[in-house]
Amino acid sequence: MTGELSTRTTPSVFPALEALLPRVAKPVQYVGGELNAQRADDATWDAVAVRWALLYPDAYEVGLPNQGVQILYEVLNERADALAERAYAVWPDLEALMREHAVPAFTVDGHRPLGAFDVVGVSFATELGYTNLLTALDLAGIPLHAVDRDERHPVVVGGGHAAFNPEPIADFIDVAVLGDGEEVVGDITDVVAAWKAEGRSGGRGELLVRLAATPGCYVPSLYRVSYGVDGAIAEVAPTTPRVPRTVQKRTTVDLDTWPYPKKPLVPMAETVHERASVEIFRGCTRGCRFCQAGMITRPVRERSLQGIGEMVDTAVRASGFDEVGLLSLSSADHSEIAQITKGLADRYHGTNVALSLPSTRVDAFNIDLANEISRNGRRSGLTFAPEGGSERIRRVINKMVSEDDLIRTVSEAFAQGWRQVKLYFMCGLPTEEDDDVVQIAGMAHRVIQAGRAASGRNDVRCTISIGGFVPKPHTPFQWAAQAHPDVIDARLRKLREAVNANRKVGRNVGMRYHEGQPSLVEGLLARGDRRVGAVVERVWREGGRFDGWSEHFSYGRWVAACAAELEPQGVSLEWFTTRERGRDEVLPWDHLDSGLERDWLWDDWQDALDGREQDDCRWTPCFDCGVCPSMGTDIEVGPSGTTLLPITPINTGPRPHADAGDG
Amino acid sequence: MARVKPGEAANPAPPTVQRIRVRFAKRGRLRFLSHRDVARSVERAVRRAAIPVAHSHGFSPHPRLSWIGAAPTGSASEAEYLEIGLTRPLDPAALASALDAALPDGLDVLAAVVAAGPPLADLIDASEWRIELRGLQPGELRRAVAALEAADSVVVERVTPSGRRQIDVRKALVRTEVHHRPEGPGEPPPTGPASSSRVEATVCAIMTAVVRQTTPAVRPDDVLGALDVVAGLTPPVPAKATRMAQGLLDDRGRLADPLGPGRVTNRV
Incomplete structure (x- = not known):
């Protein structure tokens, strides 16, 4: 589509795109120009050695706030020898017009064609973005299959949590990066720059071998997968001695030395998160057995109190956002969280800057935190995630919250003036029976009763939000059978009946849930092997786009594509999803090392089946999950010995009219 | 326990003491902004510029920005109007330059005057x-x-x-x-x-x-x-x-x- 690529200045496709924009929905998402966006001029474009396009394969409104993209965008643009521009998935209305008018996939910063970059980095927060990857490659004129690419084409690098099993997209990407991206993007830049400086010696093949020798980088084409008669993988073996047998993830140890993003992107369009975000720690050792993020991001690494204070200040000043989210996998677990919230609440008292703690556990301590961070006036709702409806299932998933704890916590919250509680649950967990789900109703009813008693009002609300459980690689549940959508849908119907059985209480309970079918496809893509690539491609060719969006998702299309592509090979959608795996089966991601010992994961899986809990190694002795010794890392938690430094007040705006002398 | 009225109790909004009317342009690729996109961008620019904008009272305070008939998405404009309520008086020229500096290129402040006479909508x-x-x-x-x-x-x-x-x-x-x-x-x-x-x-x-x-x-x-x-x-x-x-x-x-x-x- 783009034809011969010039290494010289690449013209912007904006004039051609501009003529199409009046004909599409929300054109603002394609024009770029956000505050703190970086747009290289032609001289920079020509001068730098390595040009990255960072693609988030979902809609702009979802992708723009993504922290991973914003971090790498800044880190790369700070290098003298590199530049980075952003790209997002285009909606089908624009895709059709781009095909009709031969406009290639573009970045929103310079509107340069994706095919003109040296590296296209793709961030996969979820597997449901795979079909959008194919749209972007195709619109860019980049061959879909890595094997068909040559020196003229960008290197396609996949990252993000889904990259911990990239096998279903192994045909389409050149490299998968495991783990934290801050440092590895620099290493990749060095390798590409050196290869280009040597006149691309050895061609694309040599570049890929060099990348495969870079820690954290997995090049699927340099590993051969063979299958046994039972359909399972027999072996995954390197095709050359120059690449490692297993690939270890990358870990950024000292977050304080990577205070990114420093200048959050401020969109003009509406996006899913309208706030600045500061990551207060990375990793989690709570040990929730369903949680891939908690498993693959170990160990816990905290940002210091001082580091957080500086980042919040920088972000507020640079963005003008009126909300700062203190992000992590479980924000109340930061060892200095009380000082952080009190210090920041003091700092922004009387301004209109609000704080939020998006992920918190259920305990009374969190009500104090919530009160502190809501001092500036917003006390809309509190969210907790018990995840399981029964005590038994919560032991299975290692989410140790007792119902009495929850009731005590919400009573306190309602007494303090909160009016709404949101509770998150999962359905389809291993060993789950109908009753485990139906008990969610009883919990919600008790929340309403406790809320009425504590607040003296009838209008308290409880919303229960239920998602289908998807077993993920590198978790103790990686061997588990996924529940069939029919089972999930039936349990949710029973839950709804149980909620409504007591109208006097049930009318104050809202229920939100996701249908089971998209979860099954997510499960296929999460635990699939290379044979699933053909399914992804067929679904895409038949029109599959934006599979994370219910209005675009077609279950029938996925089922039909699985039948066509998998069953001739003796496997099936069910084989990949609802089948329990045995201990000795070679899993598609076994050669990708997240640091977790396979034996520890198996033992934890057996403990789950027996309903045995596992403590958190931050407060109890190490239980040998394997991450720290194999990665040469350690937990990095406080006290940091630092303080939240006072800052100059931010309300020093334009000089007043009458009393200009008071400075 | 006393009922908490967070917006009012914790954060009583200071009154509006002055209104400034602003004429601004929507240019180039930013003509693809919708009115809501423009409003969002101006609200954030006001905050970045630390303009002492007045806020509405109550549960969820909003900055006092009044808009007049916005140009449609896709149309550029050299003549959009906005009125900003302030909690302390400002020199309109100072407000105009501070706001302009804080806005993205393509949303450009052209003029500002202290509000006087009939409401903007009547003009x-x-x-x-x-x-x-x-x-x-x-x-x-x-x-x-x-x-x-x-x-x-x-x-x-x-x-x-x-x-x-x-x-x-x-x-x-x-x-x-x-x-x-x-x-x-x-x-x-x-x-x-x-x-x-x-x-x-x-x-x-x-x-x-x-x-x-x-x-x-x-x-x-x-x-x-x-x-x-x-x-x-x-x-x-x-x-x-x-x-x-x-x-x-x-x-x-x-x-x-x-x-x-x-x-x-x-x-x-």
Whole structure:
């Protein structure tokens, strides 16, 4: 589509795109120009050695706030020898017009064609973005299959949590990066720059071998997968001695030395998160057995109190956002969280800057935190995630919250003036029976009763939000059978009946849930092997786009594509999803090392089946999950010995009219 | 325990002591901003510039920014208006430069005055649009415009969120004019795969249209729709529209600048 690529200045496709924009929905998402966006001029474009396009394969409104993209965008643009521009998935209305008018996939910063970059980095927060990857490659004129690419084409690098099993997209990407991206993007830049400086010696093949020798980088084409008669993988073996047998993830140890993003992107369009975000720690050792993020991001690494204070200040000043989210996998677990919230609440008292703690556990301590961070006036709702409806299932998933704890916590919250509680649950967990789900109703009813008693009002609300459980690689549940959508849908119907059985209480309970079918496809893509690539491609060719969006998702299309592509090979959608795996089966991601010992994961899986809990190694002795010794890392938690430094007040705006002398 | 009223108890909003009216432009690629996008951007710029904007009271305080009839998504403007409530008096010029510096390029502050006299809404009853039609011969446009002017009523239909609306473009039309410009200042002709092959870049017809404010407002697209209805005019590439002025119509069809009552800003 783009034809011969010039290494010289690449013209912007904006004039051609501009003529199409009046004909599409929300054109603002394609024009770029956000505050703190970086747009290289032609001289920079020509001068730098390595040009990255960072693609988030979902809609702009979802992708723009993504922290991973914003971090790498800044880190790369700070290098003298590199530049980075952003790209997002285009909606089908624009895709059709781009095909009709031969406009290639573009970045929103310079509107340069994706095919003109040296590296296209793709961030996969979820597997449901795979079909959008194919749209972007195709619109860019980049061959879909890595094997068909040559020196003229960008290197396609996949990252993000889904990259911990990239096998279903192994045909389409050149490299998968495991783990934290801050440092590895620099290493990749060095390798590409050196290869280009040597006149691309050895061609694309040599570049890929060099990348495969870079820690954290997995090049699927340099590993051969063979299958046994039972359909399972027999072996995954390197095709050359120059690449490692297993690939270890990358870990950024000292977050304080990577205070990114420093200048959050401020969109003009509406996006899913309208706030600045500061990551207060990375990793989690709570040990929730369903949680891939908690498993693959170990160990816990905290940002210091001082580091957080500086980042919040920088972000507020640079963005003008009126909300700062203190992000992590479980924000109340930061060892200095009380000082952080009190210090920041003091700092922004009387301004209109609000704080939020998006992920918190259920305990009374969190009500104090919530009160502190809501001092500036917003006390809309509190969210907790018990995840399981029964005590038994919560032991299975290692989410140790007792119902009495929850009731005590919400009573306190309602007494303090909160009016709404949101509770998150999962359905389809291993060993789950109908009753485990139906008990969610009883919990919600008790929340309403406790809320009425504590607040003296009838209008308290409880919303229960239920998602289908998807077993993920590198978790103790990686061997588990996924529940069939029919089972999930039936349990949710029973839950709804149980909620409504007591109208006097049930009318104050809202229920939100996701249908089971998209979860099954997510499960296929999460635990699939290379044979699933053909399914992804067929679904895409038949029109599959934006599979994370219910209005675009077609279950029938996925089922039909699985039948066509998998069953001739003796496997099936069910084989990949609802089948329990045995201990000795070679899993598609076994050669990708997240640091977790396979034996520890198996033992934890057996403990789950027996309903045995596992403590958190931050407060109890190490239980040998394997991450720290194999990665040469350690937990990095406080006290940091630092303080939240006072800052100059931010309300020093334009000089007043009458009393200009008071400075 | 006493009932908590967070917005009021914790954060009593200081009163508004001054209002400043701002004229700003929406230019270039930022013309694709919707009104809500513009409002969002200005709210954040106000905060970044640390302008002491007043806030509404209550549970979820909002900055006191009042908007007047926004240019539609896709249309540029040299004449958008906004009134900002302040908690302490400011020099309008200082506010204008601070706000302009904090806004993204393409949202540009052009003027600011302390609010006085009638409400801003009472100072605007018409808009002047400049509609640029690339690839169209001026003569062709002139014929279509003449047909539109000759009609008593030309109704177009627009699909709005609240359903289909019939809009009489002719009734709202005060004045029209057709110019042609082989190659004007400003943006270069489009290049690239989509347009270069089919459009003669040098041909461009330009139309000025003064339309009275109606409900719903007649937009540039409606004017083009009316030209299609009366003369079958269909531009080969999407038109570019820019609002050049808003204000009160005088009896000669000129617009009085709402920031300076009596001052005429758009001599054509």
